Amino acid sequence: MPRNEENARDEHFWQAIAQRYDVAPGPVNLENGYFGRMTRTVAHDYQRTIDFINRSNSVHVRQVFDETQSIEIRNQLAELLGVEHTSIALTNCASDALQSVIRNYNGLQPGDQLLISDLEYHSVEYAMRWVAQQRGLEIIEIAHKHPATYESLVASYREAFEHYPRIKLMALTHVTHRTGLVMPVQAIAEAAKAHGVDVVLDGAHALGQIDFDLQALGVPFAGFNLHKWIGSPLTLGFMYIDPQRLADIDPDMGSKRYPEPDIRTRSPYGTANIPAWLTLPKVLQEHRELGGSKAKGDRLRYLRELWVSEARQLPGIEVLTPEDPRLNCAITSMRFTHVDDQQPMVERLLKDYNLFTVARNGSACGSCIRITVGFATTPEDIQQLVRALRELSQDSL
Numbered sequence: 211m212p213r214n215e216e217n218a219r220d221e222h223f224w225q226a227i228a229q230r231y232d233v234a235p236g237p238v239n240l241e242n243g244y245f246g247r248m249t250r251t252v253a254h255d256y257q258r259t260i261d262f263i264n265r266s267n268s269v270h271v272r273q274v275f276d277e278t279q280s281i282e283i284r285n286q287l288a289e290l291l292g293v294e295h296t297s298i299a300l301t302n303c304a305s306d307a308l309q310s311v312i313r314n315y316n317g318l319q320p321g322d323q324l325l326i327s328d329l330e331y332h333s334v335e336y337a338m339r340w341v342a343q344q345r346g347l348e349i350i351e352i353a354h355k356h357p358a359t360y361e362s363l364v365a366s367y368r369e370a371f372e373h374y375p376r377i378k379l380m381a382l383t384h385v386t387h388r389t390g391l392v393m394p395v396q397a398i399a400e401a402a403k404a405h406g407v408d409v410v411l412d413g414a415h416a417l418g419q420i421d422f423d424l425q426a427l428g429v430p431f432a433g434f435n436l437h438k439w440i441g442s443p444l445t446l447g448f449m450y451i452d453p454q455r456l457a458d459i460d461p462d463m464g465s466k467r468y469p470e471p472d473i474r475t476r477s478p479y480g481t482a483n484i485p486a487w488l489t490l491p492k493v494l495q496e497h498r499e500l501g502g503s504k505a506k507g508d509r510l511r512y513l514r515e516l517w518v519s520e521a522r523q524l525p526g527i528e529v530l531t532p533e534d535p536r537l538n539c540a541i542t543s544m545r546f547t548h549v550d551d552q553q554p555m556v557e558r559l560l561k562d563y564n565l566f567t568v569a570r571n572g573s574a575c576g577s578c579i580r581i582t583v584g585f586a587t588t589p590e591d592i593q594q595l596v597r598a599l600r601e602l603s604q605d606s607l
């Protein structure tokens with residue numbers, strides 16, 4: 211198991227990890243931000259749990275899963291995050307968790323303000339706008355300065371709190387899907403608290419690659435998934451509500467499935483992907499074997515540095531994600547400065563270099579190409595990317 215940051219460059223160790231994944235022939239996947247691969251072991255376990263639940267059906271689910279296994283699973287998630295089990299409810303994804311918290315937050319009066327930034331994920335932005343429209347609230351949207359610094363990010367929130375004293379609830383994305391920028395959550399949450407603003411934290415891209423202490427972050431509400439950086443099958447997510455704040459979130463759609471003081475009433479009603487949940491012990495075992503979020507995050511940042519350090523030297527390329535190690539992770543965005551629309555360059559990366567990436571729009575800093583390394587990414591893949599960036603940037607000169 212890696213014990214320190216030096217192990218991030220231990221190719222022998224990480225090659226053995228890369229071998230745990232089945233990878234289809236085809237383009238080199240540098241778009242590991244959509245969702246993560248399961249290892250072969252987890253995929254086999256998932257197949258086993260699908261067969262098992264298919265055979266045992268509701269007899270097992272009603273008698274065992276609903277009664278005990280789902281509770282054990284929730285306890286494991288609470289342990290992973292170092293929080294009380296009463297603060298966790300299972301959902302099908304991060305969006306379900308975040309949208310439920312946002313639509314059921316009951317501390318809003320007409321005329322109050324909700325704060326979002328240009329870096330929020332769509333499902334969160336839509337929910338905030340929808341709540342504002344339904345309840346006669348005002349949306350305040352800030353655009354972060356580019357290039358961002360730790361201080362500029364905190365300052366933009368402080369300024370917003372000072373200018374708009376009626377902000378009651380804000381969305382905060384720990385790791386933005388647009389550029390991979392990592393927000394200084396703790397400092398922003400402290401400033402929010404000082405102004406009486408509640409934070410709902412979108413942790414979808416943070417869990418499993420950022421080593422954080424949820425309680426120390428100081429946010430009352432959060433949503434996560436396990437299918438990005440933890441390595442679970444798709445369709446696993448959960449919400450966190452500080453138990454002291456449970457009364458501020460109403461049961462979702464009037465749910466009476468459990469008694470009201472049970473956080474599980476806050477998660478959207480519906481049948482879960484039970485076979486996927488049953489793989490969680492195996493998934494978390496592997497997460498720990500890899501060294502947990504710290505070692506995983508160090509490896510991903512090391513791979514990211516391999517290309518970013520080269521790309522920063524190339525005229526005609528702008529790397530949008532800051533160099534400050536507190537603000538970056540596996541996901542990093544760049545752009546070819548000679549074109550406004552980056553989509554044709556994404557297509558060239560694929561057609562001419564066999565590299566799969568994705569264009570992203572919507573952040574105030576403009577259209578970009580998102581490049582996301584993963585656990586099956588090799589230094590050779592990165593060399594191929596660097597060669598492509600060098601040649602394509604030459605093209606434009």
Ligand SMILES: Cc1ncc(COP(=O)(O)O)c(C=O)c1O
Pocket residue numbers: 243244302303304305306331333383385386387412414415434435447
């Ligand atoms: C920043 C961010 N938040 C939320 C989500 C939504 O996650 P889920 O697919 O689990 O709903 C995503 C998905 O890509 C994301 O990138």
